Ligand SMILES: Nc1nc2c(ncn2[C@@H]2O[C@H](COP(=O)(O)OP(=O)(O)OP(=O)(O)O)[C@@H](O)[C@H]2O)c(=O)[nH]1
């Protein structure tokens with residue numbers, strides 16, 4: 230839930246990276262942490278990992294500076310994607326102002342992508358939010374694996390599977406190389422801030 | 434695709450899945466590979482390859498077993514607990530309530546024993562003690578320590594944090610309710626109950642009563658048929674009965690103070706008759722029996 234401090238003209242919002250286990254959410258945050266140094270306002274915290282699967286969440290605070298007279302701070306979170314962490318995933322999603330859904334382009338993850346999007350839909354609904362109205366972008370990750378000859382889904386297939394009804398902005402990406410990471414985040418922030426401007430009537 | 438290429442490509446895929454922590458998928462590929470190699474007798478170093486793949490499959494299975502054996506929640510460092518509290522406890526202006534929220538948050542993130550530790554001081558806070566107690570009980574349930582709940586609640590009662598009735602409600606709404614017949618019997622009475630029963634000592638104070646038969650008086654003063662009700666809890670000659678919310682007629686007929694002149698008490702070894710009085714009646718507000726009624730009856734002189 231965004232916090233808007235009228236006195237200090239500070240706004241703090243929450244973006245959650247959601248998606249199937251092993252899809253690349255943590256790698257997204259690691260890349261953002263490494264690359265957008267001047268926006269980073271604190272450490273990247275991982276709570277906790279086993280192998281490299283997230284057990285609770287990752288957290289990275291960033292600052293966007295002044296936008297329309299307001300100091301904008303953003304908390305980036307990742308959820309644990311593995312099915313068994315359903316209740317933690319739902320807790321971390323709570324109060325999200327915007328969502329980056331990281332889908333895995335690997336063919337073997339096709340079903341998991343769909344299940345995870347369904348899970349997002351259900352959890353949002355439980356929080357009284359609609360997936361059709363929440364600021365959301367899709368990221369089709371691990372596109373770099375095409376070149377290496379691995380079985381990867383076509384973007385068209387991913388669009389049909391995940392974005393046929395949502396019709397939200399989508400980005401082919403490689404979190405490991407950084408391709409598409411910034412674009413997806415920027416778009417998500419843009420949508421989120423537009424949404425908040427309308428809701429909070431800020432900058433009016 | 435030539436066999437060699439095929440082997441190469443499946444192996445490459447399996448290694449990728451393995452390196453990305455997709456163990457089930459890696460396992461599937463290694464098994465396919467093993468089958469393929471086993472089917473072609475002419476492959477050079479065939480046995481060598483087979484044993485290498487088997488080794489990999491064994492290693493993956495070990496990893497999967499390990500992950501399966503780990504619970505969903507692991508304990509995190511105290512530094513990370515502080516981060517969890519800071520990020521997820523709803524900020525309240527009241528600093529005491531904030532501490533309460535933080536303790537709740539720890540439980541939500543599976544840090545049960547720490548939640549219990551931080552929640553315990555709130556048992557002394559009249560406004561928050563019931564919620565604190567419920568959370569502590571839930572933590573013990575989550576830690577699979579249901580057996581500790583009864584003695585803990587009993588201590589709370591001894592320390593006058595909760596009344597007998599409140600203590601009973603706490604146990605009833607917990608998973609320990611199945612064990613609740615053991616709660617609050619003072620040692621003297623328990624000794625009595627455990628004594629070998631001889632026919633001389635049939636008296637409600639020392640009998641274990643399974644169920645009671647009550648004759649209800651119909652609203653028009655007409656005698657209605659007797660109903661049999663199970664005893665959910667007994668201390669001496671005080672019995673607690675749980676009545677389903679569907680049994681409206683029974684509930685309506687049994688108000689506090691109503692004298693039950695014609696009661697049957699069924700114990701494992703005998704049936705006896707006596708009179709009783711309704712001491713209290715309340716609707717259960719939480720837990721699996723929510724909505725049902727709890728009725729306390731005192732057994733009067735046996736006949
Ligand atoms: N080739 C390739 N590998 C990637 C990419 N993104 C992530 N990976 C790898 O995929 C694996 C899983 O990545 P994570 O970032 O840990 O995935 P996650 O979504 O956080 O997974 P959970 O924490 O289990 O939900 C790691 O081995 C990453 O190195 C990518 O763009 N390309």
Ligand SMILES: [Mg+2]
Nearest residue numbers: 254255282283
């Ligand atoms: Mg992760």
